[in-house]
Amino acid sequence: MKKQRPVNLDLTTISLPAAGLSSILHRVSGVIMLISIGLLVWALATSLQSAEGFAMVHDLFTSFIAKFIAWGILTALGYHLLAGVRHMCMDMGYFEELNSGRISAQIVFVLAIVLSVLAGVWLW
Structure with a gap:
């Protein structure tokens, strides 16, 4: 009994579709926001303690x-929000086909870049 197993396990040669990349980046942005909560809560608590x-x-x-760190947090927040709306639309039955899923992921990427640039302009 011979099992057909993948031979090429070099991850650099495998191209991930836009929808898969969007899903992975949605999770990564969620982790970034979770980690950044500690910094933001510390800053809020310290700033409310005293004038000093x-x-x-x-x-x-x-x-x-x-x-730059605040820009990264805002970029992660913007992407997470956009990708979350995309995932909720998919849960309602929209963008589930291969082509529409790819297009919606590309739209999320473009809008996230726009939001990232706007956050940079706002911060600097």
Whole structure:
């Protein structure tokens, strides 16, 4: 009995469809947002403790690195929101075909880039 198993396991040669990439990035953006909650809760708690704490958080968040991290958090939030709406539409029965799923994933990518640029303009 010979089993037919895949021979090529080099992941760099396998191309992932747009819908699959969209789904994986939706999960990654969710993990990024979960991790960022700790930073944001710390900043909120510190800024509400005293005027000195607020000044410290304000000075910290006006640096380039902090703005870049905030931009990353906002980008993850925007993508997660868009991909979540796409997944909810798929749960309702829309965009389930191969072609429409690919097109909706590409639309999510384009809108996420637009939101990312807008977040960068807003922060800087």
